[in-house]
Amino acid sequence: MPQTNLARKQLSGAVHQNRALSRTGLQERAFSRLFQGLVYAQIWEDPVVDMKGLALQPGDNIVCIASGGCNMMSYLTAAPGSVTAVDLSPAHVALNRLKIASATALPDQAAFYDFFGHADRPGNPALYDRYIAPVLDPVSRTWWEARQGTLPRRIEMFARGFYRFGALGRFITAMHHISRMAGVDYRPFLASRTMEDQRAFFDAQMAPLFENRLIRVLARRRASLFGLGIPPAQFEKLALDGGGDIVPVLRERTRKLMCDFPISDNYFAWAAFNRGYRDDGTGPVPPYLDPANYDAVRAYAPLASIVNRNLTDMLADRDEDSTQAFVLLDAQDWMSDAQLTALWTQITRTAASGARVLYRTGGGPDILPGRVPDALLARWRYQPGCGQLWAEDRSAIYGGVHVYKFRG
Known part of the structure; x- marks a missing residue:
C-alpha cells in the first residue's frame, strides 16, 4: 500500500x-x-515535565508519540538506551528524521541552532544540501525537496521562519492578526521584567479579548481549534472543564501560559507571542537546543528512530518487558474505549518492571478509570504528584498531566 x-x-x-x-x-x-500535512512545527508539551514525571534513568528505553519532535530530541539528554517514536502524520515523520539526521550531520552547535533555534537563516537550505540531504532517508528527502505552495522546496521553510508554518503556525498567525485588530501589541509582554508585569499585561490587554463577541463565537466553533490539533472529541472534553463552554477554558489556559511562569523561562510563550524563539538566540528553548546539551544530543541521536505507524500496532511488534517509559501526549483523548483497551494491553505486555506511562488530557480528570478494564488497569498504580506536574507544565494548554507506574 x-x-x-x-x-x-x-x-x-x-x-x-x-x-x-x-x-x-x-x-x-x-x-x-x-493531519496529512505539517501540523506542529514545535510540539506543545513540556519535555522538562515529561522527564521529571517519568524519572528517566540512563539506559531507559523510551517509546513516544513524536509530533514536532522537540520532546523526542530532548529525551536524548537523559542518556537513554533508545527512543522509539511514532506518528500518523508523514510530515511529522519527515521532520523528526530531519532532526535526528541534523544532530550528527551538521558540523557544530551553531549550525544546529541556526537550523532549529533561529529556523529563519537564509543559509539553512544550503546547510541541508551540503550536510543533511546526503544522509537523510529517501522518503524524507523526497518530502523536504518537494514543492509546497510558493516554496520551490519545503526545506525553504527553514529560511523563512519555520515556526510560522504548519497548522499551528497558521493558527498563531491568525491570532496575531485578530489581536492586532483589537489593538494588542505583544512586545511589551515579551519585554516584561517581572511576573507582576506579565499579569498586568494579561489583565489589561488579553482578558478583554475573551469578552469580545466575535472571538467568543469563533472560539466556540470546533473547526476554529483544529489549528491547535484539537479534534472534535477532545474539544468536548476541554469544554467540560468550562461547564460546557470552551471560552473560559481558553481564557484560563492563556492566563496560565502568560502569568504562571517567567517569560525568561518559558519558550512556549515566546513561540505563541513572538512566533518563534527569542530573535537574538538568548532566550529559553527546548532542552535539545540548549548549547549545554548539544554534545549529549549529538551522541545519543543514533539511538532515536521514528516510524509512520499507529502506536498500538508498533507496540504489538515490540518485545515483552522491553520498555521503561511511554509518552502518549494527548492521543488518548481521541480514542474509543476499545482503542484504549488495545493500547493498554500492548503497553502492559511490553512494559519492563517499574515502567512509567505519562500522558496529558484536555480536561482535568484522568480518562482511564471505567474505560480500560479494571483487571488491566489494576496492574498499574496512579502516581502521586501529578497535580504538581500539571502546575509546572509551561505549555499550559492541557487540563491534566497523568503518570502510571507498572506494578508487574
Whole structure:
C-alpha cells in the first residue's frame, strides 16, 4: 500500500468515530485531512515535565508519540538506551528524521541552532544540501525537496521562519492578526521584567479579548481549534472543564501560559507571542537546543528512530518487558474505549518492571478509570504528584498531566 494511502487509513482509524455524513463525522474527516500535512512545527508539551514525571534513568528505553519532535530530541539528554517514536502524520515523520539526521550531520552547535533555534537563516537550505540531504532517508528527502505552495522546496521553510508554518503556525498567525485588530501589541509582554508585569499585561490587554463577541463565537466553533490539533472529541472534553463552554477554558489556559511562569523561562510563550524563539538566540528553548546539551544530543541521536505507524500496532511488534517509559501526549483523548483497551494491553505486555506511562488530557480528570478494564488497569498504580506536574507544565494548554507506574 502506498505510504500516502496507509497514512490516510491510519488517521481515519485514529480520528473517525462518527458517521461520515453526520456533522461531527464531517468535522472528524476534515481534521484527519489536516493531519496529512505539517501540523506542529514545535510540539506543545513540556519535555522538562515529561522527564521529571517519568524519572528517566540512563539506559531507559523510551517509546513516544513524536509530533514536532522537540520532546523526542530532548529525551536524548537523559542518556537513554533508545527512543522509539511514532506518528500518523508523514510530515511529522519527515521532520523528526530531519532532526535526528541534523544532530550528527551538521558540523557544530551553531549550525544546529541556526537550523532549529533561529529556523529563519537564509543559509539553512544550503546547510541541508551540503550536510543533511546526503544522509537523510529517501522518503524524507523526497518530502523536504518537494514543492509546497510558493516554496520551490519545503526545506525553504527553514529560511523563512519555520515556526510560522504548519497548522499551528497558521493558527498563531491568525491570532496575531485578530489581536492586532483589537489593538494588542505583544512586545511589551515579551519585554516584561517581572511576573507582576506579565499579569498586568494579561489583565489589561488579553482578558478583554475573551469578552469580545466575535472571538467568543469563533472560539466556540470546533473547526476554529483544529489549528491547535484539537479534534472534535477532545474539544468536548476541554469544554467540560468550562461547564460546557470552551471560552473560559481558553481564557484560563492563556492566563496560565502568560502569568504562571517567567517569560525568561518559558519558550512556549515566546513561540505563541513572538512566533518563534527569542530573535537574538538568548532566550529559553527546548532542552535539545540548549548549547549545554548539544554534545549529549549529538551522541545519543543514533539511538532515536521514528516510524509512520499507529502506536498500538508498533507496540504489538515490540518485545515483552522491553520498555521503561511511554509518552502518549494527548492521543488518548481521541480514542474509543476499545482503542484504549488495545493500547493498554500492548503497553502492559511490553512494559519492563517499574515502567512509567505519562500522558496529558484536555480536561482535568484522568480518562482511564471505567474505560480500560479494571483487571488491566489494576496492574498499574496512579502516581502521586501529578497535580504538581500539571502546575509546572509551561505549555499550559492541557487540563491534566497523568503518570502510571507498572506494578508487574
